[in-house]
Amino acid sequence: xxxxxxxxxxxxxxxxxxxxxxxxxxxxxxxxxxxxxxxxxxxxxxxxxxxxxxxxxxxxxxxxxxxxxxxxxxxxxxxxxxxxxxxxxxxxxxxxxxxxxxxxxxxxxxxxxxxxxxxxxxxxxxxxxxxxxxxxxxxxxxxxxxxxxxxxxxxxxxxxxxxxxxxxxxxxxxxxxxxxxxxxxxxxxxxxxxxxxxxxxxxxxxxxxxxxxxxxxxxxxxxxxxxxxxxxxxxxxxxxxxxxxxxxxxxxxxxxxxxxxxxx
Numbered sequence: 001x002x003x004x005x006x007x008x009x010x011x012x013x014x015x016x017x018x019x020x021x022x023x024x025x026x027x028x029x030x031x032x033x034x035x036x037x038x039x040x041x042x043x044x045x046x047x048x049x050x051x052x053x054x055x056x057x058x059x060x061x062x063x064x065x066x067x068x069x070x071x072x073x074x075x076x077x078x079x080x081x082x083x084x085x086x087x088x089x090x091x092x093x094x095x096x097x098x099x100x101x102x103x104x105x106x107x108x109x110x111x112x113x114x115x116x117x118x119x120x121x122x123x124x125x126x127x128x129x130x131x132x133x134x135x136x137x138x139x140x141x142x143x144x145x146x147x148x149x150x151x152x153x154x155x156x157x158x159x160x161x162x163x164x165x166x167x168x169x170x171x172x173x174x175x176x177x178x179x180x181x182x183x184x185x186x187x188x189x190x191x192x193x194x195x196x197x198x199x200x201x202x203x204x205x206x207x208x209x210x211x212x213x214x215x216x217x218x219x220x221x222x223x224x225x226x227x228x229x230x231x232x233x234x235x236x237x238x239x240x241x242x243x244x245x246x247x248x249x250x251x252x253x254x255x256x257x258x259x260x261x262x263x264x
Contacts, residue, residue, distance in 0.1 A: 003164035004047030005185045008258040009249075010235065010242055011076040013056050014039035014069050014098070024197065026207045026214075035198070037238040039098055041073045042191050042258075043082050044182050047163055050082050051089045052109075053180055053191055058101030061136045065097065070254065074105055079252045091167060093193035093237075094174040095121045095143060097136035103146060111143070111152045112161055114169050117176025118143065118154070120212070125175065134210060168227065170195045172217025173210065179224060184259035187229030193237040195220045202234060232262050 015038050022031030042053035056073030057065075074084050084105045091112040092100055103111065121140050126132040146152050153161075155178070157169045164183045171177050173194045180191040195217070197208045202221045211217050228234045235242060235258055245263050246256035 006044050006046035006182050008182055009043045010040045010256050010258055012038050012040055012243055012254040013071055013073045013076050026209055036240055038240045052087050053091045054093055054099040055102040057098050061097045061101055091180055094177045096134040100139040103142040111146055113152055114176035114178045115154045115156045120175025170220030172213050172220045174212050181227045186261055187233050189233045190224045190228040191235050192224050196236045197238040198236050199239055
């Protein structure tokens with residue numbers, strides 16, 4: 001039986017304009033150069049299934065962190081016909097607040113998480129404020145509740161979650177950061193999420209400022225390059241260039257089709 005070729009969508013749900021290289025990069029070329037952030041969730045569709053990658057901020061977490069939403073990630077998914085009630089598989093690349101809200105709005109889903117990420121965000125690392133700052137304790141509590149409800153499928157490294165769709169442990173940004181590899185008509189994509197916030201991180205080998213293990217972060221870029229079919233097949237987690245370069249849906253200017261070729 002042949003492996004399906006999937007459609008893959010990046011759905012922007014928030015934007016942070018006032019960031020610079022100095023606030024985003026450990027080794028900036030120009031501290032003052034603008035470097036805004038986009039916030040995405042992703043949807044993988046094909047082979048009779050839809051897989052959601054990350055679940056974004058919820059409104060309460062956005063308010064606490066003073067990061068306004070453009071729209072709810074749940075509403076963004078609905079714009080492409082994905083009802084959270086129907087989704088059976090959600091991959092959580094890591095449990096930072098902007099990737100891990102809304103668990104209770106996916107009542108049928110299995111949540112795919114690396115063993116190392118759960119250990120990281122419930123263990124001694126969280127005794128250190130700089131390491132726990134990007135987590136929302138309510139999201140971590142929700143993850144634990146779903147473990148007790150037998151709705152979390154843990155992975156220890158590389159695993160297949162659907163025909164041809166695989167998760168890969170990279171670490172670096174967090175203790176259990178994972179990326180997702182997906183076959184599409186234009187080649188094999190790697191949804192890097194925060195293994196690479198920007199293409200700049202991978203292509204210039206310049207790390208993002210929020211890092212648990214710098215060595216693993218940089219080795220993770222090499223793994224992404226090995227898994228993907230080319231530089232444009234690695235999809236960063238927060239780069240506004242994603243929205244500019246890939247074809248937008250006619251019905252939604254904040255959603256782009258990653259399975260179609262980029263514009264340049």
